[in-house]
Amino acid sequence: MGSFVTLKDVCKSYRMGEVTIHAANGISFEIEKGEFAVIVGPSGAGKTTVLNMLGGMDTCDSGQIVVDGEDIAAYSRKQLIAYRRYDIGFVFQFYNLVQNLTARENVELAAQICKNPMYAEEMLREVGLGERMQNFPAQLSGGEQQRVAIARALAKRPKLLLCDEPTGALDYNTGKTILKLLQDTCRSLGMTVIVITHNLAIAPMADRIIKVKNSRVEEIKRNENPVPVERIEW
Template sequence: MSFIEFRNVWKIYRMGNVKIKALTGTNFTIDEGEFVVIAGASGAGKSTILNLLGGMDSQTTGKIIVDGKEISEYNNKKLTTYRRNDIGFVFQFYNLVQNLTVRENVELATQIVKDPLDIDETIKAVGLEDRISNFPSQISGGEQQRVAIARALAKNPKILLCDEPTGALDYNTGKQILKLLYDTCKEKKVTVVVITHNLAISAMGDKVIKVKNGAVESITLNENPVSIDDIEW
């Protein structure tokens, strides 16, 4: 059985009398421990998929199953628990608390879950042990994104959802962040889903889901994913 499954998922937003079909009968599966790239143009439906999978929004119709549980049936209270315990989020902008140190930012996430990872070990894993007492304003954008990843990982989530995680970074730093996410996926067996409009990144995914106009256009399995070091864009 698949770890994540979207079964004929529709999402329709209403703005006054206007209906906007963000997703139109989306179907796909993701296996546990896969590194998945969801690619498509702006407005294709990528963020809607991420929001539904992350429990930040609810589908209009269809089923969403995660680890054998139908999260599409969850009420708000259950969705909050699901977001807290099972999901780690990494966004384009780092959303760090400016008056907390690197360590305090990561620690914040560990206080809300039952089984967090060791804070210092997690910071070390993203290569920031030398920055542990710095404030966000004292470190680079790439380092701030590493803190955001450490914060997401410290919760010990089942799934790491990354929304354009390199969007605010320069080329080389972006590559380093993608390598960190990929290595984390493989070493910690975390299921990682990255959404991007950059199709070149697709080559590094175990599975690539291309989305167009609210529907899945294609699903590709990469037997031999390309190392991010060998990808140019």
């Protein structure tokens, strides 16, 4: 089976005054369709840069970024806008919900910008929020808000679900339920999910673990027997 996501010799540097920071220094890896992949590494290792480039929010200086057969590194600005809009689902550490819209309206907002959305009610039921559709974000716990964010991302039927420290703002138990939801979603929908985290302990739940250090890939591990989140302690 061919890979669904391929990064090949991807480089990205930033100028900070007199200093050049190499955020990605020849990063290469592959992820197969339907895999739950974890990109793990310390703060400043280059994880978020990789995620931003994969999501079309940032561009690379050189290299290839191929998603579902398309080299998005060669895309124009206009093509990147369509790619972000139609092909990518995002889940961030801080839920980025619109505060004056209900949970249902937040999910519907995403559905309005894509071609073949899933129903907001259906997605909220999927993430266990069938009873909270009319609640505003301020009336929901952190874990519930993150569920709304996941429902919003999934309503777009994205090719790729990108999650940046999705449990970073949550307590231990809530974090585990969110990771379980992501793992289950990956399995039930056959969706390709990439989670970036500094927490190495969650790596055993992934099909593929990509360790990033000093803006390079340090190790890639294919995990034949992913562990259910419930059995992971940290």
